Amino acid sequence: MKIESFKRRLYRFQPFLHRLVRPSPSGRGVGLFALASLGALYLLECGSPVIFDDNEGLYAGAAHEMRARGDWIVPTLDGMPRCQKPPLVYWLILLSTSLFGENELAVRLPQALASLLWMAATYRLGAALGGQSLGQMAALILGTAFGSFVFGHIIMPEIFLAASIAWSFWFLWKALTGKEKDRYGIGLWASMAFGAMAKGLHALIYPLLVAGLLALFSRTLRKEVRHLFPWQGIALFLLLVAPWYLAMEGRLPGFLQEHFGNEQLGHAVNHRIPPDAGTVHLPIFLGEQIIFLLPWSLFGGALLFSVLFPVPRAAPAVLEEQPVGLLLGLWILLTFLSLLPSSLQDYYALGCFPALALLLARPFCEVREGRPHWTFWIPFAAVAGLAVAAAIAGIAYGTNEGLGRPSIVASPVDQRDNFLAAIFGFSFNTWRAFVPLLLWASASLFLGGTAGLWLAWHGKRLASGICLALAMLLPLKEAGAGFRLMGDYFSSEKIARYLNRLATTDRRIVADGEPNFSSSLFFYLQGDRVYWVHSSSASSFSLRSSPEGRKLYLSEAEFLELWAGERTVYWICEESAMKHWKRILDEKTPSWSIVLRCGTRVLAVNRLQGGLPDHD
Structure with missing residues (x-):
């Protein structure tokens, strides 16, 4: 009874929802030029700056090591297995660097192309839901939003996942409402496989959960849901996804439990052991999304006005019959609800940005007589x-x-x-x-x-x-x-290139802190492994599967013993922490010296041997 009552209320809400995406006729030439210019900007900008620490260094560094080892199955960082993410991003970087060499452009090119696929999916979905004008405007809003460019410029799997989800919703909608439904159903599973191999099972959960809720609340779509599950599509998904997971389990027994249990489920409920990232508080996270969608988030008032006071005109039958607004509303709602218990990161809402862009594009695609309401033109003045x-x-x-x-x-x-x-x-x-x-x-x-x-x-x-x-x-x-x-303040590239110019004699490179905060070393440093002090980032699974990796994690006493020994030791440390270390290092080796500064970090050596390379 409760479900039926809720469904009756939802059906009464349908006219409100489907008004969000009514189409309007308009020329396409200028919009296509703007989209082409936007795509060119993303491609031209992907060659700089240097690879940043944290996310970028983790993926670029792992791909660099996979190439050096000739192993495309097991990602490693500092020689230790990196089991956090599936391999698609590494593979695409490897493919790109095979064609264009190991440089910043080649490493970021897959990210830029994924961003373009993300916009293309938004365009196609908008065109399917409300016409070409809606698709163009939504793609432009998505691509020119501040956050889309920032996160589309930083190597991370989220853009690949977001592109996968957007294409999945396009295939889902076509499978429910178009012709050749089974063919689109196969495309849905191929798109979900792409996302699953880039980030994880999130790519599978969002589209299928939305499809289930659409079937529950929409009589029109309920009978079409069977087209989302063609056996060929499910078989294709397993064929694309299962081999790597099985190969990893064969190489590293226990990987499946670690990957799905600790990594994916652990992050989803903010219980990963050990924690490998800070959490953004929910109010801050929600406020950030407004910033990331600037300047278009300023048009939220125009969106609300266009929904509350729609233009009385006939809409195409498909939009009258199909719950378009419900699709977008469920997409956004489930995204944000799923993030509440997770270890929130700034970029976790990117997966629903196409839906938000489609809603924000709605007021731009209306055909109204006379001057627009002030909620539409005031944002331009602002x-x-x-x-x-x-x-x-x-x-x-x-x-x-x-x-x-x-x-x-x-x-x-x-x-x-x-x-x-x-x-x-x-x-x-x-x-x-x-x-x-x-x-x-x-x-x-x-x-x-x-x-x-x-x-x-x-x-x-x-x-x-x-x-x-x-x-x-x-x-x-x-x-x-x-x-x-700001390259020096977010990258260790300057330190790595300095060390690369030195003679590679018997030396040790030791860094203070977690590896992800100096991760660009893994991409730029040639031939050296890095030792770590004050780090807890090596998970028990990585150490268990690669016991020799334990020697890379030093206590303070072990580091000081190494520092006072005969071997040359290079020490990477925050300059602010030198207040703690200076007295200790003076006692151990009075001749130690700082040889380089890079942002807030310094590179020190326990004893100088021979000449030093020139540096900026």
Whole structure:
């Protein structure tokens, strides 16, 4: 009775939901040009900066070691098995570096292509749900959103998972509503296999769970759900996914339990042992999503108005009959509900960004007479006004302080491990270096906001949205330049290249802290294994499957014994921690010296032997 009552209420809510995605006719030429320009920007920007620590170094480093060992089955870092993630990202990096060499462009190219696939899926899904205009605008919103560019520029499996989920929902919708349903059902399982091999079973759970709820609440779709389970599709999924897992279990007995139990389920319920990442608090996480969707999140009021006060006009029968809004609503709702018990990370909501982009694109694709409601044109004015304010503040600050190289004060790397911590982990003076970038970005956004306001004021909704999307290209390009400015503070590349120029005599390289905070060493360092002090990141499974790896994790006493010995030891440490270490090192080896500074870290050596290479 309760379910029936809930379903009756839901059916009454259907007209509200399907109004979110009604189509409107419009030309496609300018939108396609904007999408092509956006795709070119993603490809051109993937060659820089240097590989960053944490996520990027973990994947680039593992692929580097797999190539060196000639082993495409077992990923390793520092010679120890890395069992956290499936291998697709490693394989794509290996394929790319086989073609283009081991460099930043080749390593990031698969990430950029995955971002383009993500936008393409959003376009196709929007076109299927509400027409070409909706698909174009949603893809532009997704690709020009600030967070999409930032996370699409950093090597991680989430973009691959998000692209997989978006394509899965397109295949799901076509299998439920289109022709040749079984063929689309096979495509659904192939897409889910892609996501499962990039990140995990999340790729399987979201589409199938949404499909089950659609069948429960929609009489129209219930009889079509059988097309989602063709035996050929299920067989294809197993054929694509099972071999690697079985091979890993054969090579590392106990892997399946560790991978599915500790890694995937452990992260899902915030119970991974040992913890390998900090958790973002829920209110901060929700606020971050508004930031990541800028400038488009400013149009949330226009979306609400367009739903509450729809244009009275006939909609295509398919949208009247099918629960389009329910599909998108369930997609978003299940994504956020599934994240509540997890070890939240900034980027965990990326999987539902296409659904959010489709909703935010709705007001741009309406056909209304006269001037739009203020909730639609005010955001354009806000973009232009904020751009002017930012430019004035930048000029005033730059004039007062000068635009020379700023004196940078930053928190240690391990205290800058999420988005907001990375922003606030630097002194305010640091951002003086970004003033020239800010001025160009502000100019572009002022022009785009002003032109968009004029177009919106005259009722040209879609044109105004495309105009703002084009104006976002330069700020995104400047964001890429910002990455390059801060390279030393997020990468160990400078340290690795310095060590590579030294003669590779009998030496030890030791780092203070967790390996992921210096992970770019695994990609750039040639031939050396790294030893670690104060690290708990090696899981019991990795040590059990590779017992020789225990020698890489040193206590303070073991490190000091090594430091005082005859062998040359290079020591990587946060400069702030040298207050603790200086007295101890002075007692052990008075001749020790700091030979390099890289961001907040220093490279010290226990004794100097021969000449030192030049360095910046």
